[in-house]
Amino acid sequence: MTLLASGPLIDWEWIGEHLDVIRAATVEHLQLTAIAVGIGFALSMALALLALQWRWSYPLLAGFCSVLYSIPSLALFGILVPITGLGTVPAVIALVGYTLLILLRNIVAGIEGVPAPVREAADGMGFEHWRRLARVDLPLALPAIIAGLRIATVTTIGLVTITAYVGLGGYGDLIREGLRRQSAPQASTLVILGTGLSVVMAVVFDLLFVGVEHLATPWARRPRLAPIEPMEPVPVAAIPAGGSLSDG
Amino acid sequence: MKRQHIVAGLTVLILFAATACGDDDDTDASSSGNEQREGPTVLIGAQEFGESAILAEVYSQALEAQGFQTDIVEVGGFRDVLFDSFDNGDVNLAPEYVASELNFLQEGSATSDVDESLGLLQPALEERDLTALEPSAAVDTNTFVMLTDQSDELSIASLSDLAENGADLTLGAPPDCEENAFCLPGLQQVYGLDLSANFTPLELDLIPDSLEGGAIDVGVFLSTSGRLTEDQFTVLEDDQGLLAADNVFPLASQELVDAYGGDLDTALNAVSAELDTEGLIAMNARYDIDGDDPDQIAADWLADHDLT
Amino acid sequence: MGDAWSDMWTYLGSDAAWTGRNGLPLLLWAQLKLAFAAMAIATVLAIPVAAFLGHVRRGTLLAVSIVNIGRAVPTYGVVALVLPFSLRWGFGLGFWPTLVALVLLAIPPIFTNTYTGVRGVPADAVEAASGMGMRARELLRKVEVPAALPLILTGLRVSAVQVMATATLGAVVGYRCLGTPIVIGMQRQNKGPLLAASILVAALALGTDGLFALVQRLLVPWRRQPAS
Numbered sequence: 001m002t003l004l005a006s007g008p009l010i011d012w013e014w015i016g017e018h019l020d021v022i023r024a025a026t027v028e029h030l031q032l033t034a035i036a037v038g039i040g041f042a043l044s045m046a047l048a049l050l051a052l053q054w055r056w057s058y059p060l061l062a063g064f065c066s067v068l069y070s071i072p073s074l075a076l077f078g079i080l081v082p083i084t085g086l087g088t089v090p091a092v093i094a095l096v097g098y099t100l101l102i103l104l105r106n107i108v109a110g111i112e113g114v115p116a117p118v119r120e121a122a123d124g125m126g127f128e129h130w131r132r133l134a135r136v137d138l139p140l141a142l143p144a145i146i147a148g149l150r151i152a153t154v155t156t157i158g159l160v161t162i163t164a165y166v167g168l169g170g171y172g173d174l175i176r177e178g179l180r181r182q183s184a185p186q187a188s189t190l191v192i193l194g195t196g197l198s199v200v201m202a203v204v205f206d207l208l209f210v211g212v213e214h215l216a217t218p219w220a221r222r223p224r225l226a227p228i229e230p231m232e233p234v235p236v237a238a239i240p241a242g243g244s245l246s247d248g
Numbered sequence: 249m250k251r252q253h254i255v256a257g258l259t260v261l262i263l264f265a266a267t268a269c270g271d272d273d274d275t276d277a278s279s280s281g282n283e284q285r286e287g288p289t290v291l292i293g294a295q296e297f298g299e300s301a302i303l304a305e306v307y308s309q310a311l312e313a314q315g316f317q318t319d320i321v322e323v324g325g326f327r328d329v330l331f332d333s334f335d336n337g338d339v340n341l342a343p344e345y346v347a348s349e350l351n352f353l354q355e356g357s358a359t360s361d362v363d364e365s366l367g368l369l370q371p372a373l374e375e376r377d378l379t380a381l382e383p384s385a386a387v388d389t390n391t392f393v394m395l396t397d398q399s400d401e402l403s404i405a406s407l408s409d410l411a412e413n414g415a416d417l418t419l420g421a422p423p424d425c426e427e428n429a430f431c432l433p434g435l436q437q438v439y440g441l442d443l444s445a446n447f448t449p450l451e452l453d454l455i456p457d458s459l460e461g462g463a464i465d466v467g468v469f470l471s472t473s474g475r476l477t478e479d480q481f482t483v484l485e486d487d488q489g490l491l492a493a494d495n496v497f498p499l500a501s502q503e504l505v506d507a508y509g510g511d512l513d514t515a516l517n518a519v520s521a522e523l524d525t526e527g528l529i530a531m532n533a534r535y536d537i538d539g540d541d542p543d544q545i546a547a548d549w550l551a552d553h554d555l556t
Numbered sequence: 557m558g559d560a561w562s563d564m565w566t567y568l569g570s571d572a573a574w575t576g577r578n579g580l581p582l583l584l585w586a587q588l589k590l591a592f593a594a595m596a597i598a599t600v601l602a603i604p605v606a607a608f609l610g611h612v613r614r615g616t617l618l619a620v621s622i623v624n625i626g627r628a629v630p631t632y633g634v635v636a637l638v639l640p641f642s643l644r645w646g647f648g649l650g651f652w653p654t655l656v657a658l659v660l661l662a663i664p665p666i667f668t669n670t671y672t673g674v675r676g677v678p679a680d681a682v683e684a685a686s687g688m689g690m691r692a693r694e695l696l697r698k699v700e701v702p703a704a705l706p707l708i709l710t711g712l713r714v715s716a717v718q719v720m721a722t723a724t725l726g727a728v729v730g731y732r733c734l735g736t737p738i739v740i741g742m743q744r745q746n747k748g749p750l751l752a753a754s755i756l757v758a759a760l761a762l763g764t765d766g767l768f769a770l771v772q773r774l775l776v777p778w779r780r781q782p783a784s
Contacts, residue, residue, distance in 0.1 A: 014539070070765055071758040072721030078738040078754030082560030082747040086324050154627050161630040165728075165742055167324055172632060179636045179728065181298070182457045183475060184539030188640065195633025202628030296743060325743035332745055420730075423740040444578075448649070449740055450730050458730065461643030463650075 014186040015193070022174070022193065029170025029201065032160045035092055037153050040099030047100070048107040049133075058108065065101035073098070073162045081166060091163040098159060099152040103145075110144025111137045143217045150209035157202040161194065171198040287507045290318040293330050293339035297422070297452045298535045298542070299388065299470060299528070303343035305546035306519060307498065313556040314515045316508075326424040327352050334378060334501060344499040346383055347492035349373075351429035358429070362493035379505055381516050383497035384523035388472045390421075390430045390491060395459060396482045406485035410466070411441040420464035423449040430491055431468060438490040453536070456481070472525060474533030496523060522553040563748030573752065578732070580756065587733040587760070590723045594655055595716055598662035603708070606667045610674025611692065611700060619671045626664035631657045631722050639729050650731030654723065661722055662715040669711025673704025706776045713768035721761040734760070 015022065047065075051058035071079075073094060080090035114137050122136045138145075161172030169176060171194040178190030290311055294304035301322075308318040323333045327348070333339040346365050347358035353372040358365045362383060373379055392407060404410050410417070425431035425447065435441045448464055456475045459467040466484075469476060471491075476483065498516045505512055531549055534540045550556045567573050573580050609615035634657035642653045677700045685699045701708070727735030734753045741750025 067762060070717060070721065070761045072724045072761055074724045074727075074735055074738050075721075075754040075757040075761075078741065078750045079758070081742060082751060086742070151627070154624075158628065158630040161632045162725075164632075165739065167322070172630070175630075175633050175636045179639065180451050180453045181536070181539065182453055182640070183536045184453075186539045191633065191636045195630060195637060198630045198633060199625075199628050203624075206624060206628065325745070328745035329743065423743055447578075448730050448732065449736065450649075454649075454730070457640070457643055458649055461648065462646060463643060463648040463730070 009188050010192060011186050011189040014189055022197075025169075025171050025174055025194075026197070026201075028168060028173070029157070029160050029198070032088075032091060032095060032163065032168065032170055033153065033156050033201075036095035036156050036160075037099055037149065039092070040096045040103055040152060040156075041149065043096065044100055044103035044107055047104050048111070051104070051108055052111060062101070062104060062108075065097075065104055068097040069101040071097075073159055074165065077162075077166050086167040088168065090166050091160075091168050095156055095159055095163070099156060102152050102155070103148045106144045106148025107141065110141030110148075113144065114140045143213060146209060146213050146216060150206060150213070153205050153209065154202045157198060157205065161198055171195075171201075284317065285315045285508070285511070287316075288340070288504060290316050290341050290504065290512075291339045292318055292320050293323045293333055293342035294320055295323060295326050295330060295342075297470070299472060299532055300343060301542040302531050302535060302545055303496065305542045306523075306550060307341065307343060307516065309543075309546055309550055310519045310555050311512075311515055313550075314511070316512070316515070326422070328424070328427075331376075334376070334499075340501040340504040342499045343496055344380075345388060345494040346380070346497055347389070347494045348428070348430060349380075349497075349499065351492075355429065358492040360489060360492045362495045365493050366497075373499070374502075377502045379500055379502050381498040381500060381505075381513055382520045383495040384520035386472075386496045386523045386525045386528045387494055388470050388496060388525075388528060389494040390428070391469050391471045391473075391476070391486075392484045393459065393467050393469045393476070393481050394465065394484060395462075396480055398465065399482045399484070404484065405482070406487040407435070407439050407441070407490065408487050410484060411435075411439040414466070415441060415443070416446065417443070417465035418446040418448060418463075419443040419466045419468070420448045420450045420455050420458050421468035422452050425449065425468065430494075434490045438488050456536075470532070472528045472532050474529065474536035477533070496520070496528070519555060522555065560747035560751050563746050564751040565748075567746075567748035568752055573749070578736075580734075580752070583732060583734045583736060583753070584756065584760070586731065587720070587723050587726075587735075587757075590651065590654060590658065590726060590731070590733060591716070591720045594658035594662055594719050594723070595712075597655075598659045598666055598715065598719075599712065601659070602663045602666040603670050606670035607674050607701060607704075610671045610676075610704070611695070613675055615671065616675075619668045623664045623668050626661070629660070631661050631725060632728070634660060635725055635729055649729050650726055653729050654726035654731050657725070658719050658722060662719045665711040665714040665718070666708075667711075669707045669714075670704065673707030673711075674700045676707070677703045706772070709768070709772050709775065713765065713772065716768055717761055717765045720764045721757070724757055 047061050051061050068076075076094045076097065077090055080093055084090045084093070111133075118136065118140065119132070122132045127135065160168075160170045161175060163169050164172035164176040174190045174194030174197075176194075178187045178192075178194060181187055181190075290308075292304045292308050294301045304320050308320055311318050321333065321339050323329050323339065327344075330339065330342055330344075334342075346362055346369060347360075350358040350365050350369045350372065354368065357368050366380060366383060369380055392410070394404060399405060402413055404414050419425075419432075421431055422428075426444065427433070432442075432444050432447060435443060443466075448458075450458060450464075452468075452470065455464070455467040455469065456473070458464050460480065469481075469483075471483075475481065498520065500512070500516075527549060531545050534545045535542065547556070572578065606619070609618070635653050638653035638656045639649070642648065642656075647653075681699060681703070682695065685695055690698065723733060724735035724738065726733050727739040734757045737749035737753035738757070741747055741753070744750075
């Protein structure tokens with residue numbers, strides 16, 4: 001694919017000889033995704049509980065996450081790197097930052113979406129606040145939460161490629177190598193591999209989450225197609241009661 | 249429908265996991281057979297271009313064959329970042345270039361005589377607790393390259409010609425060009441040519457193809473680049489002697505050298521004695537054109553020269 | 557960080573930051589140019605097709621898939637994939653590969669929202685209008701699209717912010733925009749320009765979001781549609 005046409009589009013021989021490189025990239029990609037979504041989920045859960053306890057804080061918290069989400073990844077790295085240097089730290093911080101808005105929003109919307117009668121019934125049965133949260137609200141909020149995790153994961157998988165610019169990259173590292181070494185016969189292979197594997201991983205996780213959604217909450221109705229919303233804080237009062245929130 | 253989703257997803261996930269589990273890649277620091285020396289690990293800094301990575305591997309493998317423990321550190325940038333790494337101890341050895349190094353530390357001092365330049369370089373390095381070991385005969389400077397067709401058309405065969413006829417051409421060079429004495433500032437000083445308005449920063453390896461595709465008019469190649477052998481490229485003559493003695497030499501921290509009392513010097517000097525421009529060009533050609541990996545290229549070169 | 561912060565102010569105080577081809581104003585303009593072009597092309601491609609499909613009520617699967625696949629494709633990879641072709645076909649570096657990637661990035665939200673919006677127009681309204689003698693194209697223009705406007709605007713807004721933000725990536729293939737000081741800065745010791753450009757890009761993305769929010773409020777003040 002170089003101007004020299006010095007190699008096939010996909011150099012299988014190169015792939016065969018460099019399986020370890022591909023494997024290392026896969027592992028790095030998975031690790032970064034898992035860490036980012038994991039920390040993001042924990043943080044969002046904490047923030048969500050805060051927001052549910054003190055309603056006035058929600059617009060603030062969501063607003064902050066919204067701002068974070070709007071900052072382009074390269075720019076966010078640019079702001080972090082002078083503080084943290086290159087490497088895992090700025091990468092994870094940025095990746096976590098991008099998961100916060102969608103997760104926070106979906107967790108809150110999901111819990112808020114629990115129909116009032118159900119909550120009242122639970123309270124009436126003597127559930128304390130936290131027990132009710134754990135035993136009633138969260139399970140019913142599950143569709144929304146899983147939907148949020150799904151989007152957060154797929155988005156993160158795409159963003160991990162850009163961490164190549166802070167020394168990591170997962171599959172993005174393959175892309176970067178391919179970009180850099182234009183004359184080498186494996187250039188196009190590297191780019192195609194890096195891009196393709198990233199897409200495959202995203203699709204796999206997307207399917208997995210769809211499967212989990214169906215398994216976990218067979219009773220919830222799921223609209224097939226929903227419009228894409230801007231990442232802005234949804235006013236808590238505006239969530240329709242009993243609705244399941246799923247994004248496009 | 250749902251079950252198929254899950255099965256498909258799980259299958260692929262298991263495949264991913266299977267490749268992920270298994271041995272971790274070995275680090276570089278395993279020494280084979282030879283007695284391990286007592287002393288600090290040699291941390292070799294590699295800059296963001298192929299030749300640096302190759303030379304770092306050469307040093308690394310040669311030293312390990314002599315019982316040293318080494319590790320290669322990608323500094324993620326060029327000379328200025330490399331110096332930062334030396335400062336904070338992340339790196340204690342690196343392949344560098346005499347004239348460029350001198351110009352980086354003391355603007356404008358380098359000449360085309362390597363001994364003279366080295367004589368000026370050592371004191372400058374000493375101030376920073378660094379030292380230069382024996383330089384090799386291999387020289388790698390910046391070269392300015394145009395497409396043969398275009399250079400014929402515009403009658404530009406040398407840098408002086410470029411100053412005369414080509415002041416509005418676009419230049420493609422690595423990001424450090426604006427501060428590199430052998431790039432924009434040098435062109436300005438020696439030839440009175442200011443290309444900064446039309447300068448596009450590009451990764452070194454992107455430059456030949458960008459030149460070929462006409463996206464830039466003049467490209468900076470390394471003089472040892474494997475692609476210079478192509479007819480379509482013409483190197484512009486440095487008729488006023490901008491480019492100087494950029495011999496490859498091992499830059500080391502004084503601490504590291506002292507720790508090994510001369511053994512490190514001996515090992516590296518043996519490498520430098522064998523390294524020449526032709527060899528470097530051949531290694532770069534394997535990297536640029538064949539797409540071989542730096543560690544393999546280094547290993548083969550070392551084997552050919554009985555250094556492992 | 558203190559170093560980088562003071563480096564940044566030094567940089568901003570220097571001529572280099574504001575004049576010449578590497579000055580911030582020109583880099584900003586380059587970024588805007590690229591973003592506008594991508595949005596324009598994506599809009600022209602996506603809206604008519606999506607509106608038509610929404611009108612005939614076909615293509616839900618397409619709309620869903622476009623979004624899912626679009627979200628899964630890393631823009632970085634697309635830019636890298638297009639570059640060699642761009643070079644070979646004489647389109648050069650920088651602008652064109654990035655433009656292609658950005659258009660692909662921009663299409664899904666615009667497409668899906670237009671489709672959903674047009675399709676979601678109440679059937680009786682459509683019947684009433686066609687009963688009054690309106691033909692398909694008129695219907696679209698006078699009834700369906702205006703009714704779908706809130707959602708279409710939302711889609712445009714989401715796209716615009718993403719595009720404005722991601723245009724930064726052009727720098728990795730040689731397009732001189734705000735991403736250039738960032739990408740170069742990663743490899744240099746002086747992080748002043750990097751910091752300045754990063755903050756500027758962040759402000760740009762936020763500003764784009766705010767601008768569209770304003771436009772939405774002006775054009776469709778009577779309702780904001782939640783996810784249906």
